[in-house]
Amino acid sequence: MDPTQEKYLQDEKCFLIDEFDIVLGSASKEQCHLVQNDGNVKLHRAFSVFLFNSKEELLLQKRSPYKVTYPNRYSNTCCSHPLANIEEEDEEFNALGVKRAAIRKLHHELGIQPHEISLDDAIYVARIHYKDPGDGKYGEHEIAYIIIIKKDVQLSLNFNEVSEVKYVARDKIDEFLRETNAELTPWMELLIKNGNLGYWWDNLERIGDLANDDKIIRFNIKSN
Template structure:
């Protein structure tokens, strides 16, 4: 998700990045600046969140770096980001898994899109997410990780069923809104 500060947009890496603007059905409309998509009234765009599970029903959560502009230190599914134009959700997820956690495709099986939903959430006065978010899931067969501290503040393996059914037991995890929606929809 977005990390740029409008006041310093020229100095931030996201000021030069683009995202894919989409309609509510995830049909491509245009390519837009990533910072503009996350500020002002926002622009609906394509995003993804990925959940990696181990063989015992635990989900790998990643804490967003404190340097992130939106939702710093909040806990997310395993990775979340935006595909670039002409990049599939699976390819974008594979790329982010490698960049953020050092996880390569030989460490997981059956990476697939399991859901898609639209949401819009503001974060304080810093910006917003207005996205059509694909949810991808896979089973991690090798739990070796190499988190990038610029992206990841911490990691935790959490029993997924207990997290979904007893959110109150995990109040120490301030969850990103897209991850909470993905979990709720996974149970519907």
């Protein structure tokens, strides 16, 4: 395992939550992604950023080969977690803690300077709940906040996190995925197949009006 990624697994503390996104405590990133003997993975809070430029092209990333979960797969712009051991990332009003975490990770993974994106630029539109067994050792079980940003930014890739990026137009994404034979992260695949990404993409000009912070979109998961 890459030593940098291994350190993140041990040092980062993610928020453990229930199915209604209520915080129950925290655990290491590794504990939150280990597939247990019964096949379960601890439910934790996450986010997924979809960043579009002024031409409404979506910035896709290919995850680095060093990543513990889903290496070398294509995904949306940035995916990670608000952390319990970082100040103010627990603030829940208007998803401010998650937005702060998103800005932090955009800088860490893609070199986007924090002054380039404000909290107001980060539009929280929905939450999704999904589960995936990954490689059988490390998997996912998250309620992820969908954050949409429309901004032109400067990039400087952290190759320990991201191997390549590409801006893709709305009418070219199917062709891009087909021609590259791209293997997607499970959440990205779900959002494409179920039409969520297309709906948000088609409505970028009024994306703030589409925000639904009450409903959690559940993919193949039943709530109690």
